[in-house]
Amino acid sequence: MSAAIETRSLRKVYSPSNVVAIDSLDLTVGDGEFFGLLGPNGAGKTTTVGILTTRVRPTAGEAVVAGTNVATAPAAVRRRIGVVPQRPNPDRGLTVIENLVFHASYFGVPRAEAARRGGQLLERLGIADKRDAKVDALSGGQQQRLMIARALTHEPRVLFLDEPTVGLDPQARLGLWEILRELHKQGRTIVMTTHYMEEAEQLCDRLAIIDQGKLLALDTPAQLKAQAPGETIVDVTFDADASVVAGAAGALDGVSKAAARGPMLQVFSRRGGEIIPALIAAGEANGRAVRDIHLSRPSLETLFISLTGRKLS
């Protein structure tokens, strides 16, 4: 498997804030792979995609996309990639089909060929009836589809999607998943960022879990799930500081770990949700009433929590 993307010790520090967005990131994405970057908001996903799509200058390290270095040959990289942004940014001065035809023309595609491809893409993405509409007449989901069509007009080798389903209704999300699966089947390399576990699990061949700019885990969704702790994670929110409950909770039978953060108590339970009544009792015994309870079964989500101590979204 040859590499579509390779990063070595990639680092980005934004000035003047000196925020370290990503830190010594090493990633290899194979040709034809559907690769997911999973992490909460602010994890460094968008910065990573920004560097790979030549819009963010790396502070240190190297990134090669489709055999071309992003820092030394950005125009050649842009020739080879398609980008679907987090927030649709269609050209509002143009109609739907013109968005595709003009975008293709920026890549040297002759007009007639661009129109042919554009028509086909609109057909495939199910918005052919909006061909001559103004962009403003499209719904959010349709605009997102237009963004995907636009990213494909110049036949890129690697397609980048930054949180493509944020803000879409469930039906539109499923529709988009179908489209992405289809594109993947055709052999295209796809890199997608998301903070939806289910989405990452459903679509990606391999997943990189990143948080605070660092790579925490990298494997297939199945392997990652196998690494997840066997326990169910129970988050109990009390009406006041939870640290007084942590000791009692940790001593309960079936609890392997209990930690308090502010009013929240996080418990790793081998008995699943059965532990809940005992937790409530432990709280009451220490003068705390329960405000909220959240259960996470063994999954990518619990793996993520065990890696970072935080929930994904």
Add this chain to the structure above:
Amino acid sequence: MIDEVLAPVPPSRVFLAILLRDITVARRELPYFLIRTTMQPLMFVVVFGFILPKIGLIPGNYTQIMLPGVIALSLTLSAIQSVALPMVQDFGFTREIEDRLLAPAPIELVAIEKVVAAMLQGIVAALFVLPIARLIMGPIPGLTFRNAGLLLVATVLGGTAFSAIGLYLGTAIAPQQIGLMFSVILAPMIMFGCTYYPWAGLARVPAMKWAVLINPLVYVSEAMRAALTPGVPHMPTAAIFAALVVIIAIFLFLGLRAFDKRAMS
């Protein structure tokens, strides 16, 4: 289809494609564009070129003095706005320019294209105002074939200078402060830009005569004066054109730098 040969796209081709996009959009918005950029100059034509001379408050030959200024104003106002406003909108809010920043060419090309497109829009605005001004104010002495070359150079240099200034203002000013651009920068620029009086006339206010030289509009007004009303005293054309070239160089440099800052992080 994925194995399509990935030959580099010549930058000239990318440039023309982006220019064609801007021309397509501008053509669609032409009526709004003309209203936005020529309303003010046209009002001046009506008031100073028609009403005030009719009332007798100013001499009839004043139109000769102010006509080149009105044309200069149409040219420069539309050039500066045609690049500054889209820059503010695109970088501040809509991010629409992103698809062009992803074109397989150096990103500076996108900025230069905007400057060229704005210069062309400036010329369109000037061409629109010219016949109307002629109608109201009477014959324009410099509008001869012999003078066409001079007029063309003046128009292209003046338009380019102000679209370069627009590039700088549109990318360097925070979007929230764009309103300030009009009151703090454009208004004094217009008032002290020798649009309504020839620079030579400022000899009576010597401090002013030298102070206004930092105002780029002065050179465009004087260039138009040299081209359209050669009989009215004006700066030597060589000095005017040299100044405009320097202004273009300075603001292109500053504008490209600011553009890069906004486009890349």
